[in-house]
Amino acid sequence: MIADLSTTLEPGRITAIVGPNGAGKSSLLLGLAGLLAPASGTVTLGGDDIAGLHPRVRAQAIGYLPQAPDIAWDVAVEALVALGRLPWRDRGTDAIEAALDALSLQPLRRRPVSQLSGGERARVLLARVLAGEPRWILADEPLAALDLAHQLALTAHFTACAANGQGVVVVLHDLAIAMNHADRVLVLKDGRLIADGPPELALDPQVIAQGWGVKARWLGVRGAMALVAHSGPERANRVIE
Amino acid sequence: MTRASLVFGALLTVLVPLSLLAGRVWIAPWADGPANAALILGELRLPRAMLAITIGAGLGAAGAAMQGYLRNPLADPGLFGIAPMAALGAVASFWLGAVIPPAFAAWALPVMALAGAGLGMALLALIAGRTSSDAAGGAGGGIALFTLAGLMLASLAGALTALAITLAPSPFALSEIVLWLNGALTDRSWREVAIAAPLVAAGIAVLALAARNLDALTLGEDAARSMGVEPRRLLALLVVGIGLTVGAGVAVAGIIGFVGLVVPHLVRPLTNRLPSSLIVPSALAGACLVLAADSIVRILPMVTELRLGIALSLIGAPFFGWLLLRMRRGQL
Numbered sequence: 329m330i331a332d333l334s335t336t337l338e339p340g341r342i343t344a345i346v347g348p349n350g351a352g353k354s355s356l357l358l359g360l361a362g363l364l365a366p367a368s369g370t371v372t373l374g375g376d377d378i379a380g381l382h383p384r385v386r387a388q389a390i391g392y393l394p395q396a397p398d399i400a401w402d403v404a405v406e407a408l409v410a411l412g413r414l415p416w417r418d419r420g421t422d423a424i425e426a427a428l429d430a431l432s433l434q435p436l437r438r439r440p441v442s443q444l445s446g447g448e449r450a451r452v453l454l455a456r457v458l459a460g461e462p463r464w465i466l467a468d469e470p471l472a473a474l475d476l477a478h479q480l481a482l483t484a485h486f487t488a489c490a491a492n493g494q495g496v497v498v499v500l501h502d503l504a505i506a507m508n509h510a511d512r513v514l515v516l517k518d519g520r521l522i523a524d525g526p527p528e529l530a531l532d533p534q535v536i537a538q539g540w541g542v543k544a545r546w547l548g549v550r551g552a553m554a555l556v557a558h559s560g561p562e563r564a565n566r567v568i569e
Numbered sequence: 570m571t572r573a574s575l576v577f578g579a580l581l582t583v584l585v586p587l588s589l590l591a592g593r594v595w596i597a598p599w600a601d602g603p604a605n606a607a608l609i610l611g612e613l614r615l616p617r618a619m620l621a622i623t624i625g626a627g628l629g630a631a632g633a634a635m636q637g638y639l640r641n642p643l644a645d646p647g648l649f650g651i652a653p654m655a656a657l658g659a660v661a662s663f664w665l666g667a668v669i670p671p672a673f674a675a676w677a678l679p680v681m682a683l684a685g686a687g688l689g690m691a692l693l694a695l696i697a698g699r700t701s702s703d704a705a706g707g708a709g710g711g712i713a714l715f716t717l718a719g720l721m722l723a724s725l726a727g728a729l730t731a732l733a734i735t736l737a738p739s740p741f742a743l744s745e746i747v748l749w750l751n752g753a754l755t756d757r758s759w760r761e762v763a764i765a766a767p768l769v770a771a772g773i774a775v776l777a778l779a780a781r782n783l784d785a786l787t788l789g790e791d792a793a794r795s796m797g798v799e800p801r802r803l804l805a806l807l808v809v810g811i812g813l814t815v816g817a818g819v820a821v822a823g824i825i826g827f828v829g830l831v832v833p834h835l836v837r838p839l840t841n842r843l844p845s846s847l848i849v850p851s852a853l854a855g856a857c858l859v860l861a862a863d864s865i866v867r868i869l870p871m872v873t874e875l876r877l878g879i880a881l882s883l884i885g886a887p888f889f890g891w892l893l894l895r896m897r898r899g900q901l
Contacts, residue, residue, distance in 0.1 A: 363794050384797035392795030397788045400640035401842045414785050415797045456788070460796075 329355045330366075330519045331376060339523070340497035342486055344506035344527075347498075348540050354468050355497045356385045356516065360497060361392040387415035389461030393453060395469045395486035395499075399441050405452050406437040412459030420459065427458040431485060447478035454485060464495040472501060483509050489504075507531050507546065509552045515539050573839035573850035580857050581622070588621075588864040589614045616759045621863045622856040623762065624754075625832075627814030629768035629855020632829025632849050633777040633836070637783035637844025638807055639716060642837075642897025643892060646815050646829040649808070650722030651689045655819035657726045658685020660733045663742050663749075678749075679764050679820040685726075693724060693808050700736060712790065715804070752823030752878030754863050761821040772813030773852055779806040780845035784871050787843065825878045827885020828855050834892065 329353045335341050337360070341525045352562055358364035361380040373389060381389075391412070409427055413420035425471065428434050431451040433495040436444070444452060448546045450470060457465055465486070483505060490496045490511070500506045504545045506513050506527055513530035515523040517539045523530040528550075536544050536555075590596045592611070596606050603609070606888055646652070662669075662681035669677050671712035696718040732751070737743035782803045785793035794800065818825065832855045833847050840846040859877075862884070866875045 361795055363791060382797075383799050387795060389797070392792065394789060394791045394795075397792055400787045400789075401844070403787065403842045407841045407843060408787070411787065411796070414781060417781075445833060451789075453716070488793030514617070 329518075330359065333519075333521050335514065335521070337495060337497060338512075341491045341511040342441065342496045342498065343496055343512045343514065344370050344500045344508060345514045345516065346503060346506050346531075347502070351516040351539075352519040353516055355519075356514075357392075357466050357468050357497065357499050361390050362386045363392065367425070371384045381399055382419075384415050384538055388460070389462055390464045391457035391460050391468060393457050393470055396473055400427035402440045404438050404440055405444070408441055408452055409433070409455045409459050410511060412456040415460055415541075420461075424459045424463050427455040430456045430488070446473055447475070447481070450474055450478065450482055450487035451485075454482065458489070462494070464497065465489055467496070467498045469499050469501060471505065474524055480507065502553050503531055503536070504553060507555070540557060571840065571846060571850065573836050573846070576839060577857055578849055581853055581860070584857055584864075585622075588618050588860050591624035591864050592867050593659060612758070616762050616865065617754050617757055619762045620754055620757050620765065620821060621860040623766045623769050624818040624825060625828060625855035625857070625859030626852040627765075627772055627818050627855070628825065628828035628859070629832040629851035629853070630773045630776050631811045631837075632831075632845050632855070633844060633851035634779060634783065634807060634810060635831045636833050636845070637780075637786065637815070638803075639712060640786055640789075643830070643889075643896070645827070646811050647826065648716055648722065648813055649689075649693060649719040649815075650726060651693075651725035651812050651815050652691030652824055653691075653723045653730065654714040655682045655686040655816045656824055657686070657730050657733075658682045659662040659749065659819065659823070660730050660746050661685070663746050664733060665740075666742065675760070679761070680799060682820035683768075684814055686812050686819065687701060688740060689722060689726070690808050690812035691818070693719065694805065695843050703740065709880060732829035748876070749823050750878075751876040752819075753874075753876045754822055755874055757821065763823045765817040768813045772810045772815075772817065773811035773848070775806055775813065777848055779803055779810065780848050782806075783844035794843050823878055825859070826882050827889070828858055828881060831885055831888050832858060834888075841857035 333356070345356060347353050355364060359366055362373075362381065364370060364377055373381065373386070378386060386527050391562070406424070406428065410420075410424050412427065413423065416439075426462075428437055429452060429486055433451060433455055436448060436452075441449065441452065450461075450473070454467075454470065457467075467486070471482060474482060479502070486496050486498060486510060500510075502532055508527075510527050512525065513523070513527045514521060515535055522539055523535040533543070533545050536542060544555050545558070546553045590598065592609070592614060594609060595601055596603070596609065628646065635646045635648065636642055636644045638644075659682040661680050662677040665677060665681070666674065696715065734743060734746055737746060782793070782798045785796045785798045790800070815829075832851050836847050836850045836854050840850065859881075862881055863877050864879045866877055869875055
């Protein structure tokens with residue numbers, strides 16, 4: 329699905345992976361997490377081939393946040409967050425408390441997950457990853473089901489993680505969030521990297537036209553940009569007319 | 570020791586003496602019993618109680634593990650098809666009854682049933698090698714496909730068992746087979762306990778090893794793998810653990826259904842609901858359930874004793890319906 333992709337990601341930064349539907353964003357993220365083996369080539373972590381790492385060692389280094397997982401059992405928030413310690417096989421009380429603090433979940437810690445709102449649930453799922461104290465956080469569309477306020481709140485948590493020295497890699501649909509909050513953006517189309525760089529360059533209107541087939545321009549000032557699309561792909565136009 | 574283990578452990582210590590005293594001949598500890606009381610206790614009721622505890626513990630633990638693995642509270646260890654394979658092995662032994670030397674005849678049934686369970690496990694392992702989604706293996710069907718493979722195995726074993734029944738060598742063998750398929754603990758001795766107890770204990774230990782991996786599955790397969798769970802290893806632990814617990818149970822008592830399905834639901838409200846917290850308490854609760862049910866069928870005033878397997882299905886099937894209703898209301 330992904331072809332000819334070679335890149336190096338840095339810790340302490342937010343890297344956004346964007347692209348139209350079916351571009352291979354989630355597959356790339358799974359590959360980076362060591363959960364999907366490339367047909368050829370390697371993914372390395374600090375010089376080690378990730379496929380050769382013991383699964384537990386890999387899990388200690390990389391926290392993976394899947395896209396809106398359904399939670400099989402109606403456990404309490406603290407029990408779910410404590411799952412983050414599984415790669416370490418310890419109780420990790422301090423790390424769990426720190427994760428609950430970081431995402432302001434202390435008041436909810438005994439609440440069953442079935443009684444959480446969408447925003448609370450997203451925070452709990454991220455806290456589970458943070459409890460594992462990974463060097464890398466890989467998140468697949470963590471903002472997809474959230475309203476504007478919760479999107480911003482969760483994005484602020486990712487920014488805090490990056491400031492903390494953790495590498496953050498997120499698949500995003502909302503290009504404005506990538507533009508305003510990422511340090512670097514990878515744009516994928518049909519499994520190929522068509523742009524890679526700081527958001528102003530990687531999300532240039534020309535790249536958006538090439539990737540999404542949409543004429544668009546950015547409005548606003550740096551850090552608070554909005555994307556305005558003028559016309560959709562030609563197909564879509566024809567349907568509308 | 571968790572709260573759930575304490576509750577069901579305490580219940581079991583109450584049930585065991587009650588079960589020993591109850592039966593066609595009632596034994597009152599404070600009065601002079603019948604002359605053969607020691608014989609009834611030592612040779613009939615104690616082994617029967619031990620066997621009920623063994624089988625119930627195995628089925629309870631297997632049920633908890635299976636529901637955790639399939640992330641589904643309606644799953645039953647029978648879904649892996651190991652019990653029907655064990656039953657097929659047992660039925661085959663009735664067929665071989667004529668050619669087996671009398672000295673081995675008593676062992677033929679449990680040994681053949683265990684062989685059936687082992688064959689089931691081997692077939693599952695073979696299928697699993699092709700379906701489990703590992704990072705190294707690339708694409709795979711994962712848990713859903715594997716479960717369908719288990720169902721396929723169960724239907725095949727069921728069909729072969731039905732074939733063996735219709736072609737039964739004699740009417741006597743036919744009635745033996747049908748009676749045996751409806752599991753029971755009547756007329757069992759220490760020999761059956763000696764066969765089943767070590768295997769079930771080993772099986773529960775294997776399932777306990779898998780417990781934390783099952784917790785990781787709470788968030789789905791990808792999340793579990795990202796937390797260091799190796800799907801092939803987990804599957805191997807489950808096939809062996811469920812094979813030993815369920816296979817050994819069928820080998821000595823026939824098919825006893827619904828215990829694995831029902832028991833985790835009795836235990837879950839007393840725990841944090843993660844699969845790892847259910848396995849040991851479910852073993853204890855399963856032991857309580859089978860021991861209580863077997864004591865009750867023993868004292869029911871019926872001409873022939875109600876078969877334990879039938880009794881548990883009569884309780885279990887409506888319970889399953891109630892679970893479905895609760896699930897529809899979103900309470901599960």
